Amino acid sequence: MSVxxxxxPLIKHKITMLRKETxxxxxxxxxxxxxxxxxxxxxxxxxxxxxVLVKSPIEESMQPEIDGKKLAVVPILRAGLxxxxxxxxxxxxxxxxxxxxxxxxxxxxxxxxxxKLPENIDERTIVVVDPMLATGGxxxxxxxxxxxxxxxxxxxxxxxxxxxxxxxxxxxxxxxxLYVGNLDRQLNENAxxxxxxxxxxxxxxxxx
Ligand SMILES: O=P(O)(O)OC[C@H]1O[C@H](OP(=O)(O)OP(=O)(O)O)[C@H](O)[C@@H]1O
Ligand SMILES: O=c1cc[nH]c(=O)[nH]1
Ligand SMILES: [Mg+2]
Numbered sequence: 230m231s232v233x234x235x236x237x238p239l240i241k242h243k244i245t246m247l248r249k250e251t252x253x254x255x256x257x258x259x260x261x262x263x264x265x266x267x268x269x270x271x272x273x274x275x276x277x278x279x280x281v282l283v284k285s286p287i288e289e290s291m292q293p294e295i296d297g298k299k300l301a302v303v304p305i306l307r308a309g310l311x312x313x314x315x316x317x318x319x320x321x322x323x324x325x326x327x328x329x330x331x332x333x334x335x336x337x338x339x340x341x342x343x344x345k346l347p348e349n350i351d352e353r354t355i356v357v358v359d360p361m362l363a364t365g366g367x368x369x370x371x372x373x374x375x376x377x378x379x380x381x382x383x384x385x386x387x388x389x390x391x392x393x394x395x396x397x398x399x400x401x402x403x404x405x406x407l408y409v410g411n412l413d414r415q416l417n418e419n420a421x422x423x424x425x426x427x428x429x430x431x432x433x434x435x436x437x
Pocket of ligand 3: 429431
């Protein structure tokens with residue numbers, strides 16, 4: 230598995246804004262979307278293109294366009310929803326799948342409650358989005374589901390990751406590409422990322 234750690238100062242600045250406990254729901258949601266655009270720009274740099282005939286006011290020529298019909302964005306509910314519009318801003322024709330997972334508060338094990346993926350998933354580049362990669366349990370389970378349904382070309386984008394989550398995902402799925410906005414220090418005893426930003430789902434949706 231390849232892991233790309235983001236270095237762009239705009240991404241770092243926006244992640245710092247997310248961390249602040251004074252950042253409210255509305256602002257938090259907007260910044261998550263902005264980071265998804267910036268990370269998506271990087272993660273989609275190898276998207277396949279096809280040549281199409283274009284007539285400019287001067288002449289006709291063959292020019293590249295994104296083979297957008299081949300892209301699927303798959304958020305891990307709930308928090309991953311916050312990143313979807315960022316990817317759609319870059320590739321509006323992408324299809325969107327959903328995987329519903331929540332972590333058991335005691336065991337920290339992921340539990341599935343929903344899975345719906347676009348058709349022809351085996352032919353698509355799939356971008357799985359979830360702002361937080363903590364133990365890696367949710368990410369590993371999500372990629373397991375996608376592979377069971379035939380998905381093969383998988384990219385995973387997380388805004389903040391713990392070293393434990395990166396290791397777990399690399400071990401379980403060495404064939405995927407991982408994009409990380411910032412690698413934080415460690416997990417605490419409740420499997421929250423330190424320093425992290427708290428519970429991303431709660432901060433995006435204003436729940437407790
Ligand atoms: O790497 P892990 O240890 O599995 O933790 C990461 C998961 O935890 C959070 O979801 P949560 O269970 O809080 O659900 P939510 O998005 O509905 O709040 C987060 O959005 C990830 O999906
Ligand atoms: O720190 C963490 C860990 C898991 N999920 C979150 O939303 N935050
Ligand atoms: Mg949550």
